[in-house]
Amino acid sequence: MRKRYWNISLKEMIDAGILFGHGTNKWNPKMAPYIIAKCKNIHIINLTITARSLSESCYLVFDAASRGKEFLIVGTKNKASFLIASEAKKIRCHYVNKKWPCGMLTNWSTTENLLQKLRDLRAKIAKQNRSKINCLPKRDESIVNIKLNALQKYLGGIKYMTKLPDIVIIVDQKHEIKAIRECIILGIPTICLIDTNCDPDYADLSIPSNNDSIASFHFILTKLVSSIFLGLTVREKQKGSYFVV
Numbered sequence: 001m002r003k004r005y006w007n008i009s010l011k012e013m014i015d016a017g018i019l020f021g022h023g024t025n026k027w028n029p030k031m032a033p034y035i036i037a038k039c040k041n042i043h044i045i046n047l048t049i050t051a052r053s054l055s056e057s058c059y060l061v062f063d064a065a066s067r068g069k070e071f072l073i074v075g076t077k078n079k080a081s082f083l084i085a086s087e088a089k090k091i092r093c094h095y096v097n098k099k100w101p102c103g104m105l106t107n108w109s110t111t112e113n114l115l116q117k118l119r120d121l122r123a124k125i126a127k128q129n130r131s132k133i134n135c136l137p138k139r140d141e142s143i144v145n146i147k148l149n150a151l152q153k154y155l156g157g158i159k160y161m162t163k164l165p166d167i168v169i170i171v172d173q174k175h176e177i178k179a180i181r182e183c184i185i186l187g188i189p190t191i192c193l194i195d196t197n198c199d200p201d202y203a204d205l206s207i208p209s210n211n212d213s214i215a216s217f218h219f220i221l222t223k224l225v226s227s228i229f230l231g232l233t234v235r236e237k238q239k240g241s242y243f244v245v
Helices: 010-015 029-034 047-066 078-090 108-130 138-158 177-186 214-238
Strands: 020-023 035-039 042-045 071-074 094-096 167-170 190-194 205-208
Touching (some): 029 035, 029 205, 042 047, 047 167, 047 190, 047 214, 071 078, 078 094, 078 138, 108 138, 177 190, 190 214
Parallel strands (some): 071 094, 167 190, 190 205
Antiparallel strands (some): 035 042
16 A cells, blocks of 8 residues: 555655755754755755655555544645645645644633534524524624634634544644644644754654745645545445545
């Protein structure tokens, strides 16, 4: 299975710019094992290690998906926001693509209450739209919409999440350190894209890569999402039905 599906092309990785790290003056010394060279004061990432790490991650998420595990994808940089939502929706996966709500996982009971409020508001708006009588006054309708939009902005990607995720995929480890710390506290495994300025000790499974390039993290995220999709497909076939995007 791994040989068939997890082939990682060196040329594709080079074309996506995965090999380019940060400037040599901004690196984390712990990333030394993942760096193969320097070029014009830029660290060059060892793509052999990247390919191996990505392949291992693909197999891990495939296996987890085939066993019904749930994933959370986190990437809150502005340029990653749309891509995170788009890829996550392909596999009906939970995601956070705006500001990370502090305590979202470690204070799960509070998050559950907020999610229930979000569901109730969505149901209220839907009911209001279906009914042409007993409409809310304009002022009350405006208040409901403001509350809904606020919750939707930060919790919309996890509105169907009913328990803590089994695996969290982090697109930019350094940028999402709050999410990673919560995962560490709760013992939730993480798969992290780590650039040369990151600390690999924070991740359970690290994929060294350029996380400032859209093409770079798009390439890696697509591989992971495709692997999850295959795992979900296997699970649905075993149950006698088929997974449809």
